[in-house]
């Protein structure tokens with residue numbers, strides 16, 4: 001049977017890590033737009049267990065996981081990979097990349113999606129200089145973060161930046177691709193601030209997540 005070209009689904013494994021504290025439309029829209037743009041079957045949201053690059057999150061691992069599950073319920077193209085949050089060791093991305101490579105082998109493209117803010121601190125991440133031998137990095141432009149890489153990151157870009165999605169879909173690893181998405185100036189920090197001031201974060205995140213926050217009185221919210 002001949003499969004029409006536009007029905008071929010790319011085999012790349014695409015994931016987006018983060019604390020998701022809580023998950024919001026900035027994360028969800030980014031993941032969905034990347035999934036559609038790359039034409040892959042799904043994008044995996046991968047919540048971190050112990051956030052090593054940032055402050056401790058405001059809610060428990062179980063609550064963050066529950067909110068992700070509610071947020072992506074009914075959306076088959078978005079999935080949750082709970083390996084880091086269920087692990088008892090710190091969420092160092094390099095460990096995850098090593099585990100993914102063990103599972104997927106060396107040929108399947110692996111793409112790690114990160115926002116611009118995360119990319120600009122990448123050189124501080126544990127063993128970051130090994131990432132590109134294991135994955136591609138797709139950097140999502142994010143409102144409020146201007147593209148001013150330091151010297152180390154600039155060097156990395158000079159060696160690894162690619163401009164076409166076909167570059168990350170046909171090679172297993174090694175490319176950095178900057179991609180513009182619908183700009184959504186939403187952050188979990190802002191949502192936590194609204195809640196701690198007794199204000200509603202509604203319409204910045206799915207109602208199912210907002211309901212969960214209220215039911216469990218997270219981030220200093222009172223049940224509505």
Ligand code: ATP
Nearest residue numbers: 017018019020026114115118142184186187188189
């Ligand atoms: P916080 O405000 O607590 O730092 P956050 O909103 O940045 O949280 P994270 O869980 O830290 O969310 O982010 C996970 C990933 O999603 C990161 O790579 C981050 O850059 C990206 N991201 C978060 N919000 C957006 C957004 N509005 N647009 C694009 N990317 C985003």
